[in-house]
Each structure stands twice: as C-alpha cells, then as structure tokens.
Amino acid sequence: MESMYRSLKDWHDQAMSLGDPRLDGWLLMDSPVPPALLSILYVVLVLAGMRWMKGRNPFDIRPLMVVYNLSMVVFSAWLVYEFCVSGWLTGYSLGCQPVDFSRSPKAIRMAKACWWFFFSKYIEMLDTFFFVLRGRFELVTFLHVFHHAVVPPSAWWGVKFVPGGFSTFATMLNSVVHVVMYLYYGLAAMGPSVQPYLWWKRYLTKFQMVQFVTIVIHGMQLYFIECDYPKAFANAIMTLACIFFVLFANFYIQAYLKRSGGRRSVQKKQSAHQTVLVANGHSNGRNGAAHNGHHEAAHGRKTD
Structure with missing residues (x-):
C-alpha cells in the first residue's frame, strides 16, 4: 500500500x-485532487439533500432563482467577452491555434478567462441544489448530475496545462450557450405569467446538441493539419462532446418526440372515441325515432 501511494x-x-507555472498558487490549481473531491462531495450532497427533502414541503426560492439565473447570464456573457478580447476576436484562428505561454497581458488574460470558466462550473452546481430545495426531483436526472459532476474536474486539466489556444473555442462556445440557457431559466423562474413566452425550450436543447457537433467538427481538424497543440486535450474534449451529445439527444427524444407522439396517440384515441359516440348517437337517434314512430302508429291504431 505504501509503495502504491509513493508511486501515485x-x-x-x-x-x-509539467503544468503551466503561471497558474501556480491559483485557487484549486495546484492539484487535481481537490476538484475531484468537490465533484464527489457534490454528488453526495445531492443524494443526501433529496433524501432530506423527501416528505418535506418544498421551499419557495423563486426570487433567489431569478436573481441567480440572471446573474449567470451576465457572468456567462462576460466570459464570452473575455474569450473574444483575449484571442478569438483579436488574432486567434479557427484552424491551428497554439497556446501562448508568455506573460504578456493578453496571454495572462486568456489564462484567467479559462480559470474563471473552470470555477464557474462549481457555481453552476447550485442549479441542482435549487431543484432539490424546490422538491423537483424529476429534474435531477442522470444527465444533469453527470454533467455537473464530470465537467469541473475535466476542465481542470485543460486550465492547468493548456490555458488558451485551440480548445478554448469549445469553452467560448459553451459560454455562449449558457447565456441563452440561463436566460431561459431566469424567465422560467418568474412564474406562470412568462410561460407562454417560453415556447423555445426545445430549441435550446437543439442548440446544445449543435454546440457538441460543432466542437467535434472543430476538433477533428487536428487529424488533418500540423499544429503545435497537444491532441490529447482535443481528444478529451471531443470525447466529452460525443458523450453529452448522446445524452442530450436521448433527453430530446424522451422529452419531446415520444411525449408529443404519445399526445398525438391520445388525441387520436379521443377523436376515435368521440366519433364512436357521435355515430352511436345518430344510430340511437334513428332507432329511437323508429321506435317512437312504431309506438305512435300503434297508439294511433288503438285510438281509432
């Protein structure tokens, strides 16, 4: 056991x-262990919270959710801005883009943007705890928990070794998606009066899937061009993008295609049932009229 510990x-x-020395001393950047432990703690707290909330009255935290989600819109938009002014609108290429490991203000700014992106993933874990406190356990899906638990420790490796360059295209694009996503959550938290204006929820899921496809297409370039950027990190990002694409696609199918198909099936059955009732009504009407006619005729004969 001691030898195993020493080897590790x-x-x-x-x-x-081998990590970027510019990040020495930055919060959570000295070792991958704390980020991994925080993700494990997140899962434990979610499970414990669901157990604790079972049978209890949900908390009304709607005002807090509105403030939180709209704050995340601003924060995500700021991240997009930082990624753009640090490189993506100031000289970065969609093709090969090596990491600038210098201590120039622009390179340091990009590294800080990467760190803030990584740290934001811990802030976003609050999404789950809000679901739990509201008693919305159906929203605490495997996709949701897996996403929040896996992304932070995965992002840590990119920030530690390659804080900038090629793969920050994915982080910038993800920040764009989060601007739209948290805008939706913020509006939804405002209550039923806003619900008629949230018809675009299914398109948000499509937007997220398009994001993953775009990331994979962008990353595939490294197999066809010469580039001074480690393919291992691009491969890791593409692998996660593929996994999340499958999970989001499954969610889309279950939430929209099958549900809408089920509604159509119910509507067809209801329509068929109404048709039968109408047909039976006409038939009963004809039978009743005939019966009344025979009765009146017989009664007329008796009267005469």
Missing part, C-alpha cells in the same frame, strides 16, 4: 511539474 505521489508530482 511521484506520478502526481511529475505531472504537476
């Missing part, structure tokens, strides 16, 4: 020595 520690120390 040696590997850890050697790997950390």
Whole structure:
C-alpha cells in the first residue's frame, strides 16, 4: 500500500511539474485532487439533500432563482467577452491555434478567462441544489448530475496545462450557450405569467446538441493539419462532446418526440372515441325515432 501511494505521489508530482507555472498558487490549481473531491462531495450532497427533502414541503426560492439565473447570464456573457478580447476576436484562428505561454497581458488574460470558466462550473452546481430545495426531483436526472459532476474536474486539466489556444473555442462556445440557457431559466423562474413566452425550450436543447457537433467538427481538424497543440486535450474534449451529445439527444427524444407522439396517440384515441359516440348517437337517434314512430302508429291504431 505504501509503495502504491509513493508511486501515485511521484506520478502526481511529475505531472504537476509539467503544468503551466503561471497558474501556480491559483485557487484549486495546484492539484487535481481537490476538484475531484468537490465533484464527489457534490454528488453526495445531492443524494443526501433529496433524501432530506423527501416528505418535506418544498421551499419557495423563486426570487433567489431569478436573481441567480440572471446573474449567470451576465457572468456567462462576460466570459464570452473575455474569450473574444483575449484571442478569438483579436488574432486567434479557427484552424491551428497554439497556446501562448508568455506573460504578456493578453496571454495572462486568456489564462484567467479559462480559470474563471473552470470555477464557474462549481457555481453552476447550485442549479441542482435549487431543484432539490424546490422538491423537483424529476429534474435531477442522470444527465444533469453527470454533467455537473464530470465537467469541473475535466476542465481542470485543460486550465492547468493548456490555458488558451485551440480548445478554448469549445469553452467560448459553451459560454455562449449558457447565456441563452440561463436566460431561459431566469424567465422560467418568474412564474406562470412568462410561460407562454417560453415556447423555445426545445430549441435550446437543439442548440446544445449543435454546440457538441460543432466542437467535434472543430476538433477533428487536428487529424488533418500540423499544429503545435497537444491532441490529447482535443481528444478529451471531443470525447466529452460525443458523450453529452448522446445524452442530450436521448433527453430530446424522451422529452419531446415520444411525449408529443404519445399526445398525438391520445388525441387520436379521443377523436376515435368521440366519433364512436357521435355515430352511436345518430344510430340511437334513428332507432329511437323508429321506435317512437312504431309506438305512435300503434297508439294511433288503438285510438281509432
């Protein structure tokens, strides 16, 4: 056991020595262990919270949710701005884009934008706790928990070793998606009066899936061009994008296609049932008229 621990520690120390020295001392950047432990703690707290809330009255935290979601819109928009002015609108290429490891103000600004993107993933874990406190356990899906638990420790490696360059296209695009996503959440939290204006929810899911496809297409370039950017990080991002695409596609099918298909089936059955009732009504009407006619005729004969 001691030898295993020593081997892991040696590997850890050697790997950390290859990280970007500019990030030494930054919060959560000295080791991958704290980010991993925070993700485990997140899952534990979600499960414990659901168990604690079971049988309790949901909390009314709508005002807090409105403020939180709209704040996340502003924060995500700021991240998009930082990624753009740090590179994507000031010289970065959609093709090969190496990392600038210099200490120039622009390079440091990009590194800080990457760190803030990583740290924002811990802030976004509040989404789940809001669901739990409101008793909306049906929203705490495998997709939701898996996404919030996996992304932060995965993003840590990119920030530690390549804080800038090629793969920040994915982080910038994800920040754009989050501007729209948190805008939707913020409007939804305002109550039933806003619901008629949220018809575009299904298109938000499509937007998220398009994001993953775009990330994969962008990353595939590295297999066809010469580029001084480590393919391992691009491969990791593309793998996560593929996994999330499958999960989001499954969610879309279950939430929209099958549900709408089920509604159409119910509507057809209701329509068929109404048709039968109408037909039976006409038939009963004819039978009743005939019966009344025979009765009146018989009664007339008796009267005469």
